[in-house]
Amino acid sequence: xxxxxxxxxxxELTDYTGFESLCHDLMALEGYPKIEPLGRFNDKGxxxxxxxRSGLVTIFAYSVREDWRAKLAEDIAKIKKxxxxxxxxxxxxxxxxxxxxxxxxxxxxxxxxxxxxxLYGLERLRVLxxxxxxxIKQNHPAIFPPAFLSSSAALPxxxxxxxxxxxxxxxxxxxxxxxxxxTVEGYAVWCEGIKSLGDDHYPEDINKAIKSKTFRVLAVYSxxxxxxxxxxxxxxxxxxxxxxxxxxxxxxxxxxxxxxxxNDSVEADSLIQFGRSWAKxxxxxxxxxxxxxxxxxxxxxxxxxxxxxxxxxxxxxxVEILYSNSFAVESIPQIIQRFxxxxxxxxxxxxxxxxxxxxxxxxxxxxxPPPNTLKFNSIDHIGGDSWPDLTELTxxxxxxxxxxxxxxxxxxxxxKSVQVYCYEKGLKYCAExxxxxxxxxxxxxxxxxxxxxxxxxxxxxxxxxxxxxxxPEDQSTYYRYYLAPTFxxxxxxxxxxxxxxxxxxxxxxxxxxxxxxxxxxxxxxxPPRTALARRKHLCKYWWNDDWFRRTLAVAQFLADQDGKxxxxxxxxxxxxxxxxxxxxxxSDGINEEALNxxxxxxxxxxxxxxxxxxxxxxSV
Numbered sequence: 001x002x003x004x005x006x007x008x009x010x011x012e013l014t015d016y017t018g019f020e021s022l023c024h025d026l027m028a029l030e031g032y033p034k035i036e037p038l039g040r041f042n043d044k045g046x047x048x049x050x051x052x053r054s055g056l057v058t059i060f061a062y063s064v065r066e067d068w069r070a071k072l073a074e075d076i077a078k079i080k081k082x083x084x085x086x087x088x089x090x091x092x093x094x095x096x097x098x099x100x101x102x103x104x105x106x107x108x109x110x111x112x113x114x115x116x117x118x119l120y121g122l123e124r125l126r127v128l129x130x131x132x133x134x135x136i137k138q139n140h141p142a143i144f145p146p147a148f149l150s151s152s153a154a155l156p157x158x159x160x161x162x163x164x165x166x167x168x169x170x171x172x173x174x175x176x177x178x179x180x181x182x183t184v185e186g187y188a189v190w191c192e193g194i195k196s197l198g199d200d201h202y203p204e205d206i207n208k209a210i211k212s213k214t215f216r217v218l219a220v221y222s223x224x225x226x227x228x229x230x231x232x233x234x235x236x237x238x239x240x241x242x243x244x245x246x247x248x249x250x251x252x253x254x255x256x257x258x259x260x261x262x263n264d265s266v267e268a269d270s271l272i273q274f275g276r277s278w279a280k281x282x283x284x285x286x287x288x289x290x291x292x293x294x295x296x297x298x299x300x301x302x303x304x305x306x307x308x309x310x311x312x313x314x315x316x317x318x319v320e321i322l323y324s325n326s327f328a329v330e331s332i333p334q335i336i337q338r339f340x341x342x343x344x345x346x347x348x349x350x351x352x353x354x355x356x357x358x359x360x361x362x363x364x365x366x367x368x369p370p371p372n373t374l375k376f377n378s379i380d381h382i383g384g385d386s387w388p389d390l391t392e393l394t395x396x397x398x399x400x401x402x403x404x405x406x407x408x409x410x411x412x413x414x415x416k417s418v419q420v421y422c423y424e425k426g427l428k429y430c431a432e433x434x435x436x437x438x439x440x441x442x443x444x445x446x447x448x449x450x451x452x453x454x455x456x457x458x459x460x461x462x463x464x465x466x467x468x469x470x471x472p473e474d475q476s477t478y479y480r481y482y483l484a485p486t487f488x489x490x491x492x493x494x495x496x497x498x499x500x501x502x503x504x505x506x507x508x509x510x511x512x513x514x515x516x517x518x519x520x521x522x523x524x525x526x527p528p529r530t531a532l533a534r535r536k537h538l539c540k541y542w543w544n545d546d547w548f549r550r551t552l553a554v555a556q557f558l559a560d561q562d563g564k565x566x567x568x569x570x571x572x573x574x575x576x577x578x579x580x581x582x583x584x585x586x587s588d589g590i591n592e593e594a595l596n597x598x599x600x601x602x603x604x605x606x607x608x609x610x611x612x613x614x615x616x617x618x619s620v
Contacts, residue, residue, distance in 0.1 A: 006126045006137070009144050010094045016064050020047060022140050023062045023092045026125075029133055032058065032090075045078030053316060053591070058088040068093040068121075069105065076109060086113075092120040131297050160215045161295035164206075165191040166235055167220035168228040171255060174274070175220055178253075181282055186296035187289070190214075200298075210237055215294055218285075221271070222255040251288060253281065320589030323453065324582045325551050329414060329489070329508040331576035333367045333568065336393065336409065337384040345379075352423050355416035359404060360397055367413050367575065368568055411489035411508075417575055418487045418510065418558075421567045425558060430484075430517055432525045437484035437517045438463035448553035453580060461553050466521070469537060479526065479534050482517040485554045510577050512551050555579040 013019055024037050032050040048060035061075040072091050079086055089109065097105075102119055109117040120128075129137055137144040163182060167175040172193050179191035190202050190209070203209035210217065217238035225231055235250060242249030254271040272288065274281030340362055347358050356366040370379055385393055387406045394403045419436060423429065426442045440446060447460035463483040470476050491508040516538060518531040526534060558565045559579035568574035 004126055004130070006129050006144070007122060010122055010125060013064055013094055013143055015142065016062070018140060018142050019064050019094070020062050022136070022143060023060070024048060025136050025139060026092075026128060026133065027060060027090065029136075030128070035060070044082045044084070045075040046084060056087050057085050058090055059084060059086050060090045060092070063091070063093040065093070066095060068095045068097070069101070072105060076113065076115075080113060086115055088116040088118065090118045090120070092125065094122055094125070096123055097121040160213055161297050162188045162190055162209070162214050163216055163218055163289075163294070164210060164214045164234075164238075165189065165218045165220065166231050166238070167192065168222060168224040168231050170224040171220050171222050174255060174278070177278070178218070178220075178282070182285075183298060183301045185286060186298045186301045187294065188297050206234065207237060210234065211241055214238075214241075216289075216292065217250045218253055219250050220253050220255055251285070253285070316589040316591045317587075318589050320586050322584045322586060323548060324584070325513065325548070326490075326509040326511050326582045327555060327565075327580070328578045328582065329491070329510055329575065330564070330578055331574060332410065332414065332508070333573040333575065334386055334388060335384040335573070336365050336367065336387050336406075336413070337369065338382045338395075339364050339366060339370070340380045340382050342378040351416070352429050353420060355413055355420045357404075357409060357412055357416075359395065359402065363395055365393065365404075365409060365413070367417060367573070407491065411491045414491070414508070414510070414575060415487050415489045417567045418489075418565075418577075421558065421565070422485070430525065433484075433517050435484040435486070435515060435517050437482040439482065440464050440480075443557070448550075448557050450549050450553040450556060452549075452552070453583070458549060461550055463553075467534075467538060469534060478521050480519045480521065480523070481534070481538055482519075483550065483554075484515045484517045485551075486513045486515055487511065488513065509582065512554055514547060514550055514554070552579075552581070555581070 020037075024035060027048070027050075028035050034050055034052070036049045038046045038048055045061060046059050047062045050058040050060070052058075059079055061072070063071040063075075065071045068091075071093070075091070076089065079089070097119065102121075105119060106117045109115050138146070165175045165179055175191050176194060179189045179194060179197065182189045183197050188200060189197060190200075190206075191197075192202070195202055203213070217235070219225070219231075219235050219238070238250045248270075252271050254273050254275055256275045272281055272284045339356070341358075341364055343361065345358075350356075350370070354366065354370050355368065356364040358364045369381060387393075387410065390406055392403045392405050393409065394401050396402075422436050426439070427436045428439045429436050438446075443463065445460070446464040447462050449460045450458050452458065464481070466478055466480050468476055468478055488511040489508065490511065516535055518526045518534045520526060525531075555565070556563075556579050560566060563579045565577040565579055566574050567577075
């Protein structure tokens with residue numbers, strides 16, 4: 001029997017159809033996920049085709065013939081004859097080739113046709129099938145008989161050949177850098193926060209992987225490491241594995257200068273220091289791994305490491321629509337009215353019921369008169385000003401004339417008008433937090449309906465709820481949260497070319513930003529520090545999409561049936577704001593699927609490393 005059963009099976013292969021199927025499977029895992037099989041008969045030199053997102057066209061050709069060089073020349077000639085678009089040719093065959101044969105073929109195709117040639121000969125196929133993708137052989141029993149392969153000395157699938165990097169969330173950047181550097185050297189690396197490096201996925205059950213598939217654990221010690229319950233827990237498990245097998249299973253890396261484990265007695269000389277120089281620390285770590293004879297199963301390490309940040313993978317040429325949290329102010333009253341107020345006028349008493357700007361002891365400016373529902377004493381309307389004709393409003397006081405720029409006054413009056421409108425819609429004001437919030441029971445089931453800009457209706461979103469804040473030793477507590485929208489107005493007013501007056505309010509927008517008000521179960525507002533911890537606990541699962549939908553829900557709650565937010569009773573003197581957000585088109589989009597594949601979307605945030613992690617029990 002030959003030294004490698006895999007080589008023997010490939011050398012004796014005569015079933016071209018079976019080899020073709022094997023090659024399709026192998027190439028799909030080797031960087032060509034969209035491979036399109038074309039082969040069988042009359043394929044015009046093309047057994048398969050792949051077009052990546054940048055438009056690069058790769059043509060695949062396979063052969064089980066001994067005269068592989070002649071078969072390659074035939075297929076290349078067919079591709080040229082039929083005028084196939086081509087940038088790269090990948091040729092797989094079951095014969096060994098020398099370095100000179102490889103160089104001659106690659107140079108010949110490049111010089112004559114201008115195409116890149118990638119060759120997969122017998123030994124390269126064996127390495128892939130034995131070391132990198134051994135499971136593929138199980139899918140092709142006609143080529144690799146199970147009984148025949150069971151007696152081989154091939155590399156076990158469950159070999160302990162991985163390095164696991166354990167770190168706190170604060171040290172993610174360093175850990176990703178280290179993972180890529182070690183991958184370049186050929187090591188198989190798992191790193192929290194990276195879903196996959198190449199086809200090597202981060203284990204779903206990391207505890208099991210530490211026991212059965214990990215060669216060593218690299219613990220990144222820093223000031224934040226021992227505050228992370230998740231990281232400390234994984235390290236403790238690794239220490240137990242080391243004791244059981246009587247080896248130093250954990251390799252400690254000190255990220256800060258002279259950083260040592262303050263919880264256990266770790267000898268200073270066993271730490272590999274990265275604090276002063278990452279480069280020196282990496283060299284010391286590589287020397288350590290060489291002395292341990294750590295496996296290096298990745299022959300494609302440089303390619304995989306580069307691909308992790310390959311823009312061609314994560315960018316899409318398709319036009320993408322971006323949605324903002326800004327809403328167009330479509331109409332503003334043309335008159336800013338003046339009101340004379342009594343000496344005992346209390347600004348705090350009326351600010352949630354009337355939008356105004358108090359500019360002196362006896363004068364306020366507003367778009368609207370005071371509401372009839374309020375008992376204002378001795379508030380007299382004393383005229384108004386057409387703001388498009390002015391750049392500033394003036395009034396007289398004892399010290400002389402005073403003025404306020406219209407460009408400052410209008411955004412303030414719009415913002416205050418929106419806040420008063422929210423109060424009219426049923427939101428409550430909390431003086432302790434200075435927030436306008438959705439109280440319990442304002443909307444059915446404490447949930448707001450929401451519709452996306454494309455018309456899709458989504459499940460209603462909670463604006464009030466109660467959550468459990470886990471603490472060990474039966475110290476858990478419950479808290480309540482209330483969604484609290486805040487508003488900011490940005491207005492760019494343009495002067496006429498002929499006068500100094502302001503004649504337009506283009507680009508005036510309302511920004512809706514969301515916060516939360518927190519209380520205990522007795523409705524007592526939580527102290528700022530406690531509220532911050534509850535906010536982290538509540539919102540750590542809220543991504544951009546979640547914030548956007550809640551912002552839309554608030555805007556739609558304030559709007560009429562036609563999607564307009566109307567403030568003011570007189571149709572011709574209203575503030576009108578669209579509930580449809582501003583959108584922007586960009587020529588290059590983001591491929592979310594590629595982000596997930598490369599692990600650039602951080603699922604580690606879902607595995608809390610903070611003391612407040614717990615199950616989220618909600619009642620609304």
